[in-house]
Structures are given as structure tokens and as C-alpha cells.
Amino acid sequence: MKASAHILIFSLFISTSLSNPAAANMTRYQTPFEQAIWTFNGDQFSCQIEHKITGFGSMKMEALPGETLRLELTADWLTLNQTQSSIKITPPTWKKSHTALGETQLIWQGNKATSNTSINPFLEALEQGFAWQAIIDGSETASYLVSSSPVNTGQVANQFRLCRHQLLPKPFSYVRSVELFFSPGSSQITMAHETDLDAITQYVKADSSITQVLVDAHADNNGEHLANLVLSKERADEISARLVELGLPKRLIQARHHGAREPKVSNKTQDGRDANRRVMIRLIKRPNKIATKRTAGVEYGS
Known part of the structure; x- marks a missing residue:
């Protein structure tokens, strides 16, 4: 020295x-x-x-x-x-x-x-x-x-x-499972939805281990069974289309609609119905696949 x-x-x-x-x-x-x-x-x-x-x-x-x-x-x-x-x-x-x-x-x-x-x-x-x-x-x-x-x-x-x-805006622990909630009778995408959809899109683009984007749309039990089924399909279609517009390959997206058949909670209360009007987006990863190759370390010293 x-x-x-x-x-x-x-x-x-x-x-x-x-x-x-x-x-x-x-x-x-x-x-x-x-x-x-x-x-x-x-x-x-x-x-x-x-x-x-x-x-x-x-x-x-x-x-x-x-x-x-x-x-x-x-x-x-x-x-x-x-x-x-x-x-x-x-x-x-x-x-x-x-x-x-x-x-x-x-x-x-x-x-x-x-x-x-x-x-x-x-x-x-x-x-x-x-x-x-x-x-x-x-x-x-x-x-x-x-x-x-x-x-x-x-x-x-x-x-x-x-x-x-x-x-990225959000980590995988957040975007791996995201719920988007809707107003009664609506399939309109809100600004809050846009924020989450953008975070999901950016993550999927960056992580080559994502093999599927599952979109499951639901409705509460207000109204006729067929009408709720149609409404949930509209919600699934709107979310799927927006993800494609933001840049996700259509082949990755699997959209399903369930009407009021699979409530998250009871529809007997207003809070319950609010929680059931939703679209769930889930990211599926290839097992044991690292998200992306990390850049090589850069050292600074004397």
C-alpha cells in the first residue's frame, strides 16, 4: 500500500x-x-x-x-x-x-x-x-x-x-394476478384499469418466460342469466383487445367469460356484488425459467 x-x-x-x-x-x-x-x-x-x-x-x-x-x-x-x-x-x-x-x-x-x-x-x-x-x-x-x-x-x-x-412499473408479485372491477352493467375500461394493463403489458414484453395471459371475466347476479353472460363476454373482449393494442401478441391471450356462475363472494350485499363484477388477469410462466438474462456486472474501483 x-x-x-x-x-x-x-x-x-x-x-x-x-x-x-x-x-x-x-x-x-x-x-x-x-x-x-x-x-x-x-x-x-x-x-x-x-x-x-x-x-x-x-x-x-x-x-x-x-x-x-x-x-x-x-x-x-x-x-x-x-x-x-x-x-x-x-x-x-x-x-x-x-x-x-x-x-x-x-x-x-x-x-x-x-x-x-x-x-x-x-x-x-x-x-x-x-x-x-x-x-x-x-x-x-x-x-x-x-x-x-x-x-x-x-x-x-x-x-x-x-x-x-x-x-418495470410493477414486479411479478403484483402483475401475476390482477383484478379489475367494473360499474354495474358496464364494460368500459377506466384510468385505473389502464394503469394496471400497462404494467402487465410491460412485464410480459420483458419476461420471455410468460407463456399465457389468462383473462377471466365475471358479472354479479343482477339481471337475467343470459344478459350477465353477454356482459361478462364484453368485459373479456374489451380487456383482451386493449392488451393487444398495448402490444401483447394475441396468441398469448386466452379470454373466457363466466357470467354470474362463479361469484367471488356472496351477491346478497352491495359490497359482494361490487366484488363480483370483475375481470381477473393471470400470467402463466414456463416452469423454472429465469425472467431474463441479467446484464453483466460493471465494477468501479481504483
Whole structure:
């Protein structure tokens, strides 16, 4: 290691100890700057930044469709359960700051500690060349100070932001089974329906393992049996046609109409009838098929 790098890391540790006397008795973990690497992986299904901490484990930021950012600290050898650890943003010694830059609480489950609260400032911190620092109370006699190494973090943060803009609107856990509800006697598609139909379409286009899109339309029991059967067919046809208009291949769509024969709940109440006027859209996947090939990881480091 170069002498200048030794002095830099040593000064960072001394600065931390002076600003927080309790940290003087902590075991410290930080990858040497000349060995520090930030890895980016991303596609339409997820975006991820990971940074290995020598001797401890890793720090990771992840973005998933339709969800808030998540921060994760993983230990290679430490296991805790339902324990909180604080993680905060710290400037390097040459960037003095007297204001709070950002902090959140990680919750431990086994060897992983996660948080999805107030994570955006941690991404901004990478863009500014700031570090992440976690304080862990492992036991009454053991505490740990785990710090990231702010080397070339601006590049990986920029890749992560670009990836987030390309994420799908919703994850598979949402679009795999979606119910659309209708007004009495109506088969008209609403703005709320459009939002879900767009999310479904984008997901199917991105995931080559989807083999079928099942559309099952229903009615409540108000009116004649034949009229309800016709109404449910109109609903199935409207939804199917709109999915095709949005770009789904017609061969993937299987539309069925059931009239009032398969109520979800009892039709004896207004709430029940409201719940039964529906179209259910389900996505069928090819077994054991990965959604899509993930882009190769990009590393940024010294």
C-alpha cells in the first residue's frame, strides 16, 4: 500500500474516534482505498450496487419495480436477530460538514440487516463522494464500525439512477394476478384499469418466460342469466383487445367469460356484488425459467 493511502485511512479512523469517543473501542472494518470496488448490476427487473468490506461482508443498495429503495448490510460471520444498527452518511476528512447528512436504522435478520426508510440520501451521498458508516452493537463487549470506501462512487451512482428509470412499473408479485372491477352493467375500461394493463403489458414484453395471459371475466347476479353472460363476454373482449393494442401478441391471450356462475363472494350485499363484477388477469410462466438474462456486472474501483 502506498504511504499516502496508509496516512489517509489512518486519518479517517482517528477523525471518527475523536468525533465519537465510544467508537474508540470498536473493531473497524473498511476496505483499503486502492482495493475498493463498487459493482453495479441492473436490468428491467432490478438495479443493484454492491461494495465488499474486507473482513466483514458487504453493503448493498437495491431498487425493485414499484418499491422504495432498500439498503442492506450483509455479514460473513456475524448473526443477529431483531437487533437495530444505525447507518449514516459521513463525509471524508477533506469535506467538512456540520449538518446531519442522513441516517437510518437497519433491522437484523440472521446475517443480513436491511432498511427501506430514508434511503435516497444514501444514493446522493455516493454521487458526492461520501461514505456509508454502520455502527453495530454485537454484544455487551463487542461493537463494530463498518465503513464503505468512497472511491469512484459517482460513476456507479449514475449507472444506478439510469437503471431505476428503466425499471418495470410493477414486479411479478403484483402483475401475476390482477383484478379489475367494473360499474354495474358496464364494460368500459377506466384510468385505473389502464394503469394496471400497462404494467402487465410491460412485464410480459420483458419476461420471455410468460407463456399465457389468462383473462377471466365475471358479472354479479343482477339481471337475467343470459344478459350477465353477454356482459361478462364484453368485459373479456374489451380487456383482451386493449392488451393487444398495448402490444401483447394475441396468441398469448386466452379470454373466457363466466357470467354470474362463479361469484367471488356472496351477491346478497352491495359490497359482494361490487366484488363480483370483475375481470381477473393471470400470467402463466414456463416452469423454472429465469425472467431474463441479467446484464453483466460493471465494477468501479481504483
